[in-house]
Each structure stands twice: as C-alpha cells, then as structure tokens.
Amino acid sequence: MQSEAADTRIDAAAESHEPQSPTGRQIIDFELRNSLPRVRATSPSSADPPPGPAAASLVMGTDPGSTIKIVKGEFGYVLEDVPHLTDYLADLPTYPNPIKENPAYSVVKQFFVNQDDTVPKKVVVQKDSPRGIHFRRAGPRQRVYFESDDVNACIVTCGGLCPGLNTVIREIICGLSYMYDVNKVLGIEGGYRGFYARNTIQLTPKSVNDIHKRGGTILSTSRGGHDTLKIVDNIQDRGINQVYIIGGDGTQKGAAAIFEEIRRRRLKVAVAGIPKTIDNDIAVIDKSFGFDTAVEEAQRAINAAHVEAESVENGIGVVKLMGRYSGFIAMYATLASRDVDCCLIPESRFYLEGKGGLYEYIEKRLKENGHMVIVVAEGAGQDLIAESMKSMDHEDASGNKLLLDVGLWLSQGIKNYFTSRQKMTINLKYIDPTYMIRAIPSNASDNVYCTLLAQSAVHGAMAGYTGFTVGLVNGRQTYIPFDRVTEKRNKVVITDRMWARLLSSTNQPSFLSSKDVEEANIREEQPKQTSGEVKCLENGSS
C-alpha cells in the first residue's frame, strides 16, 4: 500500500497550488432523498469556490433513488461526489484555512488538495476502457466553512470492537486541536443511544494522550438503540456542528440516516463517518483499520494450533476466527501463516461426507503429514449446522444474525467421524481466540492508517463536506458517499484470484460445484457491484 504522505510529496510538483475558479458552474440543491436535483447557476464569488470539479464540460445529475452527486466528464469519467453544506445552505461564509498559519504545515510545498483531485475506483483498465467511477480526494482545502472557535464537535463509536478505535478517537481530537485550533470536542458514551441516554465527556489532547496504547474504545460502544430523531434533537440541543461517527456497515447506515435528518432540518452540521470493521466487510474501501492487527494476532492462535497438532500423532488443530458474513480474516490469516491446511469461510459452501468432502480431505492429510490445521470463520457452514441442529434464527440488538458455534460443531463432527467409523485415533484441539484478536491495541501500520483516516475526516468536515465516509481507495484517502459504502457488504469473491491463491497455498479441495460458480458469477455481474473490481486487498488481483 502506498503511503499518503509520500503521495503528497510526489504530487507536489505536478499540482497547481490554488484550486481553479470555475465560472458559470452549476451546483445541485438536494431537497429530499429521491427527489430530483434542483439545478441553479451560481455566479463566481470572490471567496473560495464551492466544491466541485471545474471542467466546463461536466454534466451533473443524481443517481435515481440515491443522494450521491453524480458528475460526468469526458471519456466516461464519473465522479460519485459527496454532499456539501452548500448543497442546502446558501451563502455560507468561508474562512482561510488556519493550517496556513501552522509552522508544521506552512513549509509543506503542496499541503492543500487541489479542488479537482479525484481518485479512480478502478485502476486496472484496458486501452479503450472508459475512465470510470472516481471519488473525491480527501485532504485539507484552502478555505474552510467553520471558524475554529465556533466548532462544537462530537465523536461516537458503535458496533463491535476493533483494534485502532482509540487511535482514531485520539487523532480526531488532536487533529481538530493542533491543525484547526478547535477545542470543543465531546465524547458520546455507549454508541448511538448515548446521544440521548448517556453522559458525555469533554475530550482534550491531554485527556486522550495515551489511549492509543489500549484496546477497546474509551467511549464504550453498543449495538441497537439508533433513534434518528432523538439523536438529531440531541445534536441540535447541544449545538453540535461536527459529528464524527466511527463504526461498521450498520453504523454507516445510521450515520446516513442522521445526515438525512440534519439536511432535512437544514442544520449547519457536518456528518463524517470513519469505517470500522474487523471483518473488513465495508464496500469500496481497500481495507478497514484494525484488520492487519487482527490478522497478525490470529497468527498466534494458528501457531499454537500447529504446535499442538504436530506434537502428537494424528493431531488436528481447529481455530475459529471472526467473520460473520465475510471470511477475510480467515483468508488472510491462512495465507499469512502457511501452517493451515484448510480454510473455511462463509462465502464458500463446503460439505463433510463423501468424495471431495472435508472428512475425506482430513483423512488424506493425516495420512500424508501426520497432522493438520483447520481455520474456520465463524460464519462458515451455518447452513450445515442449521440442518443438523435446531435452528435458532436469533438476532442481536442491531438485527445481525446470531451464529451457531461452527468451531465446536466442526470439532465434534470430526471426532465423531473418526471414532464412529474406527478410521484412526485422532487428537483434536480446538482454539477459539475470537475476541482476543479484536480486543487489542492496533499495530504500527494500523496506527498510521487510523491517523490518516482521522485527519482526513477532520479536513473534510472543516471544508464543509458532509454525509461522507472517509476511506482508502487504491491507496489514496477519499470521501465516499454513504450510499456507496452501505449498499452492499464486501465479501470474498470465490471466483476471483485471491481465493484461488489461497486454494493453491493450502491445496485444499475447493468444494465448489458448477452451480456455486454460476451463482458467484451472477452475483458479481449485478450492476453497481463494487467488490471484485478494484479492491486491492480483497482480490489482490494483479
């Protein structure tokens, strides 16, 4: 992955220092969700131009049924832009960016992002490919829409834990304070419901100085409890004008609902999402923070399983890892380890009995090698478990499916198979490090990533952007419309190269029937699908 800091330096020579001033450009008023945009012409002003690409040939419109601002250019260029406060609030004053006065930044040759910079979603193209979808590049703008003294920010964390949450919290506070001289930041405790049911805490750079060394979130978190109207009432009552929301796919949907309500009430409040998910199931972005740390921590469990398995006759180590709907942690932990003989994920159906089944493969590996390690994602094989046990169909407070324990079920099934059929005596050890891989502080690379995400979110909100999720796309920080990251879940594409690489590494059976391949291909061909296109991490396709 390229470093954003390095990118900035490389780009410095190529970029102009001032955003261009478009004349006679158009901006769109978004009234309500699903309504057609009301387009009005604006005259050029002496202040910083409202955000948007400057090319005169651009055509603007909306994606039907969505709030995404679609901007079209030549050769099939499409910008899926994020909302801006000026979309629904006219004549907002702007101010010079205070970063200009900060000695740390004034020496940086090209610190400000060019107004027209966008990042392509797809980097592998053919000679005649259209330029395709782009996202707005994140970073500081020449002018901001908030005066430092007037900013009243808040931060909330929702959903499950993830390494790096505290680093993001810390860096939002330090970014606001050190870069923009903003000193009013409230912590909302206990997730969304904390807006109306819990206390708040004042956060300062001093109070959060060493929180990045701790796992979890100092603000605590929760599932469920999202009451949009009560949350926005509370934001309004407290005079909050920047809301930083850290959480997974569910949280980003909640953030989108908050943004819609804020826009409906025409409040000058910027809503910024920072995507968090240990499962790496958020669409569009290269990967989520904390994922690397989780994969690294999973190595310890896999190592233990391997040591146990190879130290006895016919030893089998089974390790269960997180991944409710997406098997990225299991896939990457397997690829990283090389001690794993079989990886089972929710996206790839498998079967136990008969030719080509898991039991046959285990028997073969034990005969060849004397031991084996199986990594299973928690969401794998749920259909099989439901067949053999009374299905529970329970959900958590956020509506996520509560899973049956595939690790225990699989371990029991393997033991029964070898015992009842008197095949061979096996020695199976089951390791469940589920919560251990997410309740730890983030590693060095995730800490850097968290810092860049937090700073990008702060720059975006200060520049008046709103209704966006900040995220890495092809190694660049971008602002992505909420609708794009929530419309679908990111999943391992089993017909793509990365899964094939894993199969070649473990040499396990693919368990794929031609029907599975057909179904996977149909899923990938759906319009507006984002995965399988450019996700460097997801597919690693090169």
Ligand SMILES: Nc1ncnc2c1ncn2[C@@H]1O[C@H](COP(=O)(O)OP(=O)(O)OP(=O)(O)O)[C@@H](O)[C@H]1O
């Ligand atoms: N469709 C939705 N609209 C509004 N709020 C939602 C929606 N889905 C989930 N939420 C709220 O978002 C919060 C977090 O959701 P959830 O528990 O699903 O975790 P998440 O953000 O997806 O994180 P993860 O699954 O990675 O742990 C909860 O407070 C939940 O009420």
Ligand SMILES: O=P(O)(O)OC[C@H]1O[C@](O)(CO)[C@@H](O)[C@@H]1O
């Ligand atoms: O037990 P909790 O806190 O609901 O979290 C468990 C879930 O959270 C996740 O880590 C997603 O954040 C899933 O992998 C897992 O199923």
Ligand SMILES: [Mg+2]
């Ligand atoms: Mg989720």
